[in-house]
Amino acid sequence: MDKIAALYLAHLNPFTKAHEQIIKNLTKKYVVYIFPVRFLLNGIEINTKSFPFSYELRKLMISKVFTNQDNVIVSPNYTFYSPFIRYLPPLFSPYSWKIREQVVNTISENRFISYTGDRIERYTLKIYRFHPLKSKRLPISASFVKELLYQEAEKNTSQQQDTLNKISHSTNSDETWEDKVPEQVVKVIRENWPVIQKYVNIKDETLKIAGVKFPKKGFF
Secondary structure, eight states: OOOEEEEEEEOOSSOOHHHHHHHHHHHTTSEEEEEEOEEEETTEEOOOSSSOSOHHHHHHHHHHHSTTOTTEEEOSOSEEESSGGGGOSTTTSHHHHHHHHHHHTTOOSSEEEEOOSOHHHHHHHHHTTOOBOOOOOOSOOHHHHHHHHHHHHHHTTTSOGGGGGGSOOOOSSSOOGGGSSOHHHHHHHHHTHHHHHHHTTSOOOEEEETTEEEESTTOO
């Protein structure tokens, strides 16, 4: 029987235990292609408070969790190129269909499906002919994990970096971000903690238009 590809297009910023479970489930039946979204301006990736971790760091997070698994492939081809306004409105813009072309040209298999746990996203993927599975959203939100990360960074902003791993990881709630990401990803985040410190006290330069988030920089 021919292999079928499963396409997972997502922010993965950061990579959580929910993402891990989704991919593990998909690998039982499919070759899984993971596409962490990128936004490029003159060849340089743009990150914001909503998208703090670069593509390379997200790829590292995934590779640390799925070590030596040939059926898990991470690709940079889910990429938007500035000016990002060219991709709007979704579906009607020819540039939005180029995203589909970039993604589909990545895979080797003749057949593919895609995954999303969001009903509206599933409808969009269906229109773009990505053949989405009907799935439920898992409870761990990357946005909530980022909130917990920034809470810790704000709390410890006066601490020296070399004592960071010795301090309490508690936040204003009983939940910690370390409980919500794989152990390997905890290490990657800790080793790159300045990324979180960079964004903790600055305004989020992100636009949400037609349900899609874009960096303000490079939008026009």
